[in-house]
Amino acid sequence: MVGFSDIFAMPDNPGLPAASNSELQQLINVSGKITDATTGLVLPGVNIVVEGTTKGAISDINGTYTLDGIDRNDSLTFSFIGYVKQTIQIAGRTVIDVALVPETTGLEEVVVIGYGTQRKETLTGSVAAIKSADIVATKSTTVASAIQGKVVGVQIRQQTGEPGVFNSRISIRGFGEPLLVIDGVVRDGMSDFERLNPEDIENISVLKDAAASIYGMNAANGVIIVTTKKGLAGKTEFTISNIYTAKTPTVMEHQSLADAYTLKYMNNEMSRNSNLSLPISESELEKWRIGTEPGYTDYDWFNNMMRKWITSNELNFSARGGNDVITFFSSFGFMDDHGYFKINELEKYKKYTFRTNVDVNLAKGLTAKVSFYGRYEDQTQPPMGVFWIFKRICMNDRGYGAYTLANNGHLSRVPCENTNPIAELSRDISGYNQTLGFQYQSTIDVNYEAPFLKGLSMGVLAAYDGMLTDNRLLNTPFQLYDYITDQPVGTPGKATFQNTITHMIRKNIQPKISYKTRIGQAHNISATLVNDIRKVDYNNLLGKRQYDDLYTTDIINQGSLTNASTTGYRTEQSYVSFLGRFNYDYKSKYLLEFSFREDGSYRYSPGRRWVFFPAVSAGWRIGQEAFIKNNLPIVSDLKLRGSWGQSGYDAGNAFEYVEGYEFTSVSGGYVFSDGVLTLGMVPPGVVNDYLSWVHTTTTDFGFDLELWMGKFGFTADYFERLEEGLLATRVATVPNTFGASFPQENLNSQKTKGFELSASHRNTIGKLTYGVNANMTLSRLFLLHQEQSPLRSTWAKWTSGQSPWVPSVGDRITGRAWGYKRDGICTSVTQVETAPLMGGTLGNSLTLPGMDIIVDVNGDGVINSSDQMPFMWAGSGFFGDALNPPLQFGLNMNASYMNFDFTIGLAGASMYTMNKSRYDQWGYGTRYPMFWDKYLDRWHTQNPDDNPFDPATVWIPGEWEALTANANNQTTNLTTDKWRMNATFLRAKNVELGYTVPNNVTRVIGLTGVRAFVNCFNLFTLCNKNLKDVDPERGEGAYATSNSYPLMRTFNFGLEVKF
């Protein structure tokens, strides 16, 4: 909430030019007293700096200061936290007394809200704002990681470190993906937000409650408003920054995959434990142990294929300046990123951004803002997709080399995936998947301040955006060979090339009118009316051809017509909205806001098209009341807020109300005349006139408190969001003779509840200025109505008739996972004999010491699904919901001392688990032959040859149970909290140290500012030790959790130069 902008802003230097005439230089001593302009009390601790120098002083307990030997032509800057900074020319004076005017700190800030701005002090909604300085305080290549953990209520979770993949889960209060508004226009989604150049952003506002209602349509999940930088009148300032990045994966356990010998040794042990014959003889095993004979050597796939470090580079250049008539901001950004594979041909990402914002004063009162944004992206990926290649590299049998024994030009076919990642990563061998993206956004915003009526302004905003993506997918089949015999395996198919082009065009026009006035001295009134019209068109074309004989070039007409295919689609969307907002406040103390929005979507039948979304909010700045002011002087501000508002989204398929015929696939055609296929048109199914908007109602209560003139700040909010009319198919019994399926209807409802807290402290002690901000958000989902078949038993009701992965229905909380409770471990074979039965028909005959004893909840002597309990938090990953963990928190600290600045941002989450699906852990489910070294700490027999089922056998305990080939008959196969682990974590998301070269130095070399910095993202993570290898932030991935592309620990080295 509270910006640190004042702390981190570069010193603004209107500054005087250095005195050029040395004759004028006369050194004098200056002293004075500093007081509070409103109370007249003396102010100790005020920072006094001689402009352009490092020379300065601090006022003492009596508010007095003294500076010796300074130039008579210099200026002094007086700054104190909570007061407006003043700069005074000495002009030869020796006594300068200053009365500092208190600023109501951040409250004077103007905050961007929907279709307008508002002074922060009169805000009634829950709006979080973050400014440029805070965004770039930690330099990052994506906006998402730059603001992660910094904004209360904004939950961000990174999912991959793959270059060019922007899929962080961004959610406001756990509601889901928010709406993105850039410079007043609803633009694309969060992946677009992540792609923004952080350097371009002036500020970001987050509308979290009814304040978002003004955006109505699709604002139900909250709104993120991005405002880009504008020009500033004055001398043109150029900024160049270059960030060099070095990255390494946050999880490196892959490096400790067992070698070929160990795997085979463990395979024997596993078989012995499972009463199976040994897969490999002792003599063979010995050859592997020696590991020198050809065919018996170990090949470390992971370390041979993966880099330890990756580098990337980002360059930004911007210019900002202007005069009374025209101001501009212009920037260019370039980013070059690479992947984690050593063969680095198919994992590349380049991004170029360009932005120009120009403000023109056309005439008195008439202004125009013209902005243009362009982005070009070039992403290359392997045709197979990085996920699968990464998985293969983890799972490849290390007993197989990359090339056959006989021919080092022949790529071998490697189990268990039976392919070769070297081929799949080589552009010449397997092809490529390249996506070029061109995006442009242009906006013109004309405003006219009516001279005939003060406070009246009118304007029109128009935007024209477009996006063109060009995907080229070349698949060239390749020949693999048997590792031992060098014989070709399989026959490669035919090469194919596929080109997909999608063009999106979005047009938006917003005529608007607003009026603002003050009646008497106390009544402030403002009103805004806007008409928002939007049209979005998509056009898509896909062509695919194969190369019958020889692959020539990757152009569609080089392929043959055999099996050639084309497809495509075009869609149009239209939206119209009328919206308005009325604000009233009395002496800025009693605040009232009403807003409405009437939204129309093309999607529904005429009678269901329009929806009305009202919102009201009120605030009471109780801190301004005399009884607080007089009795509690430490309270500098206290505001109580409440809001209620509705919004929604237009869900469901468009045109369900239209009775129309549609083409079927080719196979639905019929031949009426020889050689002529007539494609079939299918008559409409059930026409759905009733589909309509999903309604949401958001309620929020909160307060903002500031103490000691902003030294401490607290904000707390309680929120609820009700969603009604979520889509579901009615569970109605229509007979299968009806001949059509039921359409989707607005049936389901759910509620999200939670609260968020934020506390901040900032202070200046001597030359040290620092700030701390802690925030947390808890958000839970409750399903109120889920359309489903009636539950027929109490057990079904208890479990909601759902598998443990599906949230519970009713007013029960969601996000619980069902599993089995453990009660210690078996320590001997005899103990196994009396434990509850879990092995189905095999009883406990294959259970071994070291395995979990499962609590027989219902006491029937058998462990089965009825013994599960919902005692764990659910996961948040591959199998589970796509939401963020319910509890997220952040802690940010920053400090500056002299010319150094330091920032650390911690982010974390809790109330969720991660399942290291043992089915995918070799030795505990046998699915893939990869074995992590950490499982060597396992229960095993003292002598490897001992019969594990003999009670006399001596066992060596370990952390993990004994390896077993058939987990179906073991407690190991059940979901317990041993394998589904609490994933609470706290991560040093970003740490940054910067140094700003003093002005008097930079001025000498003709620059206005130079800053160098180093920062690190994901420096360290505190979490369950068994999750360190899979990264709790990323969430569960598919296949053994560890086989997903890792997040990166990123070190950035940057230099920023202004001139």
Added chain:
Amino acid sequence: MRKILIYISIFASFLIVEACEDFLTIEPLDKTSADVLFSNVAGVKTVLANIYQKMPIEDFTWTGGTGFNQHPGGAFGGWHKAGMTDEAVLEPNTGRQPGVFPGNYWDYEAIRQVNQFLETILTLKDEGKMTEALYTQLYGEGHFILAYMYFKLASRYGGVPIIDEVQKLSESGDNSALFVPRSTEKETWDFVLSECDLAAANLPTSVTTSDGIYRATKWAALALKSRAALHAASIAKYWTNAALTGDAVNAKLVGGMTATDASNYYLQCINASKDIIDNSGKTLYKPNPASKTEAAKNYQDMFETPSMAWDEVIFMKTYIDGSVTGQQGHDIDFWLYPQQCKFQNLYMAARFGASLNIVDLFEDYTDDGNGLSVPVKTRTDGVEDEYEDDPKNLTSLTQPFIYYDNQYDIFKDKDVRLQASVVLPGSTFHGTEINMQGGLVQMDGTPVIYSVSTAVGPDGNTYYTYGSANEAGYSAFGLLGTAAANYSSTGFALRKTLQDTKNVSTPALGGSTQPYIEFRLAEVLLNYAEAAIESGQGDAGLAKTYLNAIRKRAAHTDEIPATLENILKERRVEFVFEGTRFWDLYRRREFHTVFNASKRYSLVPIIDLRVNPPKYIFLRVTNYYDQAAGGRTFLTRTYYGEIPGVATNNLIQNPGY
């Protein structure tokens, strides 16, 4: 200037308010309204294409397991219904076997679409947007397709819910009216026949090339009626041969038809058939061949190139090349070519072996005036009903075999329809002489059958079990029981409908386009004959005329009496492999008697090295797969299929499920 700007923006605002409802009303780009579609011929065809395509025609793209319109490869060339009878064996042992239900058909979605079609054209006609003439034809086509769909339902399930309107969801949420109970079996058949009448009364007597000749005519509707009425009559008459019990029977949802009903249905079959025979102008294709050779060619041509045979064909379905346009064409040549002609290196061939049972059934030309079947002659003692169960284990062959100089001579006097329908050992297919040899007898008298082996003959030459040194040189009995068995297990392969004489170098998946004949005049003639003889109605004299007209086209010169036995045998011979046998066994309730513990037989040509020069003997054996299965059985409940979804549609289930 400023004021102008203000006015423009305010004015624009209002204009937009006015227009916003229009602005939101956009036409979906992927949907077309009925008005537009039916306003021109091309549009009408697209709607028709959808419902014609949904007709459950058991063609080359159908299989009982996976359903209709399987492209490509899904139907393996149709998994011929023949393979579900005693006519043939589908190979290897993965085919659809006898004794099973032919696969569900419960496509009420298609029925809904036909009903929508009928309602739409009525509305358009009433609104004056469609001419009477077009309406009449489309009305007829809609009812023809509806009749066809209900025919397939009735023949699978007996009585079914009859839904002849587009059901609407109730606004109140009370959808009980949607639950239509099953009609009785009789009501269902009556509905099928009355729909045929509606179709026949409105359909044109011919269609033009520009309309598309693969569309229904009045005669198609009557041919369907002829077939359906005969089916219904047969069930009414023979229900007691395999009577069932249960709720569905009590409610007459299956069975429950009387002798009067049978008589009535036979009469309807007679009348519909007679109408076609007398008025359609259809004749048998080349009814008077000059020679047996010509007769054989004519008969084969009719199936290989049905478009030559419009004289006889009443309705058929055709295809375009699926190897050029994906999801089209059929695969019958790809899957069923003999091994020696198969599409090299890809998948399998010869998935269909004609049984010895059907081969034996054909007449020869020596049996003047009685039409008796003549089994192929393998032995001098005339015993032709002994079969070796497991020839692989034979240690000696001591039967009095007839010695033949080549593999083909044993068939040379048979009805020419045999050589036109079956790839016989020693015959030529697609330019290749087909070798079906399955064994040899060594000079010392030891037989080697069904396994790769060589032996030196008395002439000093080397002889091979399968008659060839390499796999490409023979077409039968190799790798029996394995998935790689691209060989006939019966000693016979399919010729009917395959592209034999055409110059097809490589049959591809989806690459076959020869049409599938659904109705032809020969069926109508035999329907008439059967109905007349079964019911004593109609003209028995005409029955004899029709029966012998068909034989005459096959180069028979004698006339045989129109006994029921002769008529039914003629159906099996004339319509062999066309799927007729399957439904004949069903409707006449003969499946369980023909198939209980029954087996299909193979004929193994064996080279006998005991004689010099070596000659062929022929061994009658039980087909490998039926031997392995111990014969086939058919449960009587299978005469009616299991009604799908009774848990939600509240229908009464058929007996035995």
